[in-house]
Amino acid sequence: MFALLSRIYHISNPPHATASPETKPLNFGSLGAAKITPGALVKPAQSHPEVVLYAVAARDAQRAEEFAKEHGFQKSYGGPTGYQDMLDDPALDVVYNPLPNGLHFEWTMKALDAGKHVLLEKPATNTAAEAAAIYALASRKNLVVLEAFHYRFHPAIQRVKTILDSGELGPIKTVKAALTAPEGTAPEGDIRWSYELGGGSTMDPGCYTLNVLRYLAGCNPVDVLTAKAVPYSTKPEHKQVDKMFWATLAMERESVGEIHSNLDEKKLWGIIPRIPKLSAIVECANGKVEIFNFLIPHFYHSITVSPAGKSRRVERAYSFKGIAKGEDWWTTYRYQLEAFVDKVQGRVPQTWLEADDTIANMKWVEAIYAKDGFGSRPASKYEPKQKMKRGVSVMRASGVIRLIAAGFGLTFMESYHSGPSSRNSAAAASLWLVIIRQTWHLSSAANIATRTQMSPRTQALLLFLSIVVATATRTPQTPCSQIQAEISPHSSVFFPGTAGFAADIAHFALSAEQNSTCSVEPATTEDLGTILSIVGKTRTPFAVKGGGHNLNPGFSSTAGVEISMTRFNKLVFVAASQTVEVGSGLIWDDVYAGLAPFNVSVVGGRATGIGISGYLLGGGYSYQTNEYGLAVDNVVSIELVLPDGQVQVVSQTSNPDLFFAVRGGGNNFGVATTFTLKTHAQGMVWGGSLTYNGSEMEAVTQALLHYTTSNTDPKTGLQCTYASLQGQQIVMVNIYYNAPTPAAGVFNKFLDIPAISSDVGTRSYYSLILSADTNLTAGFRGVYNTISHTAVTAGLTSAMINETMFYGSLLAAHTLVLNGYVIEPFIPAAYQKGRGAAYPPDNARSENIHPMNIYYAWVDPAADELMVNISRATANRLASVATQENILATVKYPNYALFGTPLEELYGENIQRLHEIALKIDSEGTMGLAGGWKL
Numbered sequence: 001m002f003a004l005l006s007r008i009y010h011i012s013n014p015p016h017a018t019a020s021p022e023t024k025p026l027n028f029g030s031l032g033a034a035k036i037t038p039g040a041l042v043k044p045a046q047s048h049p050e051v052v053l054y055a056v057a058a059r060d061a062q063r064a065e066e067f068a069k070e071h072g073f074q075k076s077y078g079g080p081t082g083y084q085d086m087l088d089d090p091a092l093d094v095v096y097n098p099l100p101n102g103l104h105f106e107w108t109m110k111a112l113d114a115g116k117h118v119l120l121e122k123p124a125t126n127t128a129a130e131a132a133a134i135y136a137l138a139s140r141k142n143l144v145v146l147e148a149f150h151y152r153f154h155p156a157i158q159r160v161k162t163i164l165d166s167g168e169l170g171p172i173k174t175v176k177a178a179l180t181a182p183e184g185t186a187p188e189g190d191i192r193w194s195y196e197l198g199g200g201s202t203m204d205p206g207c208y209t210l211n212v213l214r215y216l217a218g219c220n221p222v223d224v225l226t227a228k229a230v231p232y233s234t235k236p237e238h239k240q241v242d243k244m245f246w247a248t249l250a251m252e253r254e255s256v257g258e259i260h261s262n263l264d265e266k267k268l269w270g271i272i273p274r275i276p277k278l279s280a281i282v283e284c285a286n287g288k289v290e291i292f293n294f295l296i297p298h299f300y301h302s303i304t305v306s307p308a309g310k311s312r313r314v315e316r317a318y319s320f321k322g323i324a325k326g327e328d329w330w331t332t333y334r335y336q337l338e339a340f341v342d343k344v345q346g347r348v349p350q351t352w353l354e355a356d357d358t359i360a361n362m363k364w365v366e367a368i369y370a371k372d373g374f375g376s377r378p379a380s381k382y383e384p385k386q387k388m389k390r391g392v393s394v395m396r397a398s399g400v401i402r403l404i405a406a407g408f409g410l411t412f413m414e415s416y417h418s419g420p421s422s423r424n425s426a427a428a429a430s431l432w433l434v435i436i437r438q439t440w441h442l443s444s445a446a447n448i449a450t451r452t453q454m455s456p457r458t459q460a461l462l463l464f465l466s467i468v469v470a471t472a473t474r475t476p477q478t479p480c481s482q483i484q485a486e487i488s489p490h491s492s493v494f495f496p497g498t499a500g501f502a503a504d505i506a507h508f509a510l511s512a513e514q515n516s517t518c519s520v521e522p523a524t525t526e527d528l529g530t531i532l533s534i535v536g537k538t539r540t541p542f543a544v545k546g547g548g549h550n551l552n553p554g555f556s557s558t559a560g561v562e563i564s565m566t567r568f569n570k571l572v573f574v575a576a577s578q579t580v581e582v583g584s585g586l587i588w589d590d591v592y593a594g595l596a597p598f599n600v601s602v603v604g605g606r607a608t609g610i611g612i613s614g615y616l617l618g619g620g621y622s623y624q625t626n627e628y629g630l631a632v633d634n635v636v637s638i639e640l641v642l643p644d645g646q647v648q649v650v651s652q653t654s655n656p657d658l659f660f661a662v663r664g665g666g667n668n669f670g671v672a673t674t675f676t677l678k679t680h681a682q683g684m685v686w687g688g689s690l691t692y693n694g695s696e697m698e699a700v701t702q703a704l705l706h707y708t709t710s711n712t713d714p715k716t717g718l719q720c721t722y723a724s725l726q727g728q729q730i731v732m733v734n735i736y737y738n739a740p741t742p743a744a745g746v747f748n749k750f751l752d753i754p755a756i757s758s759d760v761g762t763r764s765y766y767s768l769i770l771s772a773d774t775n776l777t778a779g780f781r782g783v784y785n786t787i788s789h790t791a792v793t794a795g796l797t798s799a800m801i802n803e804t805m806f807y808g809s810l811l812a813a814h815t816l817v818l819n820g821y822v823i824e825p826f827i828p829a830a831y832q833k834g835r836g837a838a839y840p841p842d843n844a845r846s847e848n849i850h851p852m853n854i855y856y857a858w859v860d861p862a863a864d865e866l867m868v869n870i871s872r873a874t875a876n877r878l879a880s881v882a883t884q885e886n887i888l889a890t891v892k893y894p895n896y897a898l899f900g901t902p903l904e905e906l907y908g909e910n911i912q913r914l915h916e917i918a919l920k921i922d923s924e925g926t927m928g929l930a931g932g933w934k935l
């Protein structure tokens, strides 16, 4: 009892800390004079020596002033510009954002734009897409954002996690969490009852229950099995505002989650208040653990551990007992503030919530709302300053999360645009894009066929499909419903209008996306086999999507059944063999991040967001190709579900023909589920991105020619892009060296040229991958084309510059967002690291292929055909120049080639062998129903 009273006393009267002379204190400002500010910031700040309560901003100036006086803020800002005025204050370091949920996105983006770190109240935003956009901006600006799930910083919940992780209770079976608040806690008119402001029980106590479920289960959900919600009132404005909800979720590791919250729990018989529910209970194979009051454990909590067959014990954890900072009386908010300040000050926080965590939580809040029919809270109308549009792009988080994110689309670096005209055109394009997107999604299959450059065969296929779809709507058993009936509960089918479906069909390039009849997320090879067998027997067109980065329409998208590989998300490093098993639904980001703790890496993609499977099935060029060869040269084995549903692990010894064919030969032979890859020791690397003004094109070209003719160092990697961004000429150079410092002089000529922006230095390999702004054009329409050359000459670069400038200025005023021509030089040694893959054919390896990426991104769907034709014309002209210069290589990189490219141009001497293998493996032609390079 004394301990309890002592804690309560100190929570209300914390000892005041004095600033330490060694560290610079941080000036905090609160956006809004919110009810939570005193508890979450003011009190904890009093005992934190590095936190200064610097300012508060409120819509009403007098209220701001009073609030500042009452809580000890040095300054106040008020009135209609008060929030922004505070953000513009150069002395402000950190923004605390406790605004209504629906305003979190706008004001966090504005705070980041103003260069401030943000402690952001939960739930981070109204949608997962907004959360992703916040973290994309924070990462670009190197600022800290933390979603204030304060309870996660307290020793109590961490103790529960430690017990579960220790294995004492065995594998987790179910996690149950509930939070209820008595009626009146959120009175009528509270922000929590406003749909526009992001209200609802699932958004408020509910987001904690979801968060604690994910944290204790140690994984994310894979499906919302059931969800039910009750509206706050019968008034029309509350139709989508839940006062309580229940949901059951299937979790990744075969556990089940049950969560519930009630923000307005009525009294029993109208008179007896109910005891609030505040517990999380985890049932495991060998026992159970329950934490009472996981939310605000600092007052009082209990952790009851009941191992099977042993006696029950009760634990409590108010501090880390000297292992980490803290006192028994520290509140969850105080622990949180400690970690947040540590992070901002560049120290290692005791614990942290990464972007992935926040984005996943929002994703599953939305999924619950989708399932119970209440729908996501409205996306903010705020258009971020630094982006032209809210695009759709595919983002991946912790290896298991996938969502549609507001592509942090086109970043208009201020320095590229001096006049107002470019901003006006950006705004116009933005509006246009929104309208186009909405109408495009209503387009029929036939429209897709005529608007995009598709072969008569594909058009016929689509026509056939429209008939199938039309018929299917009248018959009870469609391929989708058959799949739904036959797959296990681990796998899911999603239909249009659901969040799962939207995520499954999303592509990097909008022009590559198609509205499918349904999407399927198989979780097991058996289910995948069942799906292949159903689409094969019913002759249903389908597509297989890994990362969704393929720009060719119909390659990983379909009007039929979209198979999304997202649930094949395993990542297992095997130290003994120095290999890693990688699920084909992951993106390279997941792999790099997951392998970093082992100080190893793999030969993989050079840009963020690239999927494992498409990249590997096409060959795979990497920053590490000079040192270790192409990605296909580093594949040890591939688990494949064959077109007849059989599962086979294919390696050089088990099936040399298939092992040859799959590495570069695309999806003709089945669906890859797991790749086993060689890993290589990985320390810190050096490199990053340099962006130059067009006026430096000649200087950069000279540096490039010098580099390509003199460099033989296998630790190097480089990409040089001549681009026109909205009519503005620029050159972007990404450089890489596999050591903390580069060999003397290797990149000096590039570094000597004045750059508009430079982000080069010693960093982790994954940070290097993130440094290139390759999501600049996510969500626009796009086309890739390519030629391959064997060397870089002045004649070729000058032709590339001509093409860039000509089409850049011709089309900028109309629809073009960006065109880019990328030189990717490799040293001859790169091609000697492997042999015997479908791409590159062995005889072409001696040519020392440099694949050139030709990329156009635009807005108007009506320009699709024009852009494809331009990409053909420009590639043909560059091929002629390369021929004249005697540097044209014989094969093209499949992952850059435009649809319709003859297969001989990709596979050269391998074509006959590939045809024979495909015929043997897929005599029924099942894989021919999927798009891609079809043998």
Ligand SMILES: NC(=O)C1=CN([C@@H]2O[C@H](COP(=O)(O)OP(=O)(O)OC[C@H]3O[C@@H](n4cnc5c(N)ncnc54)[C@H](OP(=O)(O)O)[C@@H]3O)[C@@H](O)[C@H]2O)C=CC1
Binding pocket: 031, 032, 033, 034, 035, 036, 037, 040, 057, 058, 059, 060, 063, 097, 098, 099, 100, 101, 103, 121, 122, 123, 148, 150, 191, 197, 204
């Ligand atoms: N971490 C935790 O334990 C808790 C977190 N929260 C979270 O903090 C946030 C704020 O909650 P709470 O403090 O209870 O809410 P309040 O209603 O007290 O605060 C919201 C603030 O937002 C400002 N505001 C700006 N625009 C609007 C608007 N259109 N309508 C209403 N308010 C507006 C107001 O500031 P001004 O007067 O300056 O205009 C107000 O002070 C929520 O995101 C909530 O989920 C809440 C409670 C506990």
Ligand SMILES: O=C1OC[C@@H](O)[C@H](O)[C@H]1O
Binding pocket: 181, 204, 205
């Ligand atoms: O964050 C919160 O924590 C406690 C809840 O009662 C409150 O509504 C919520 O906003």
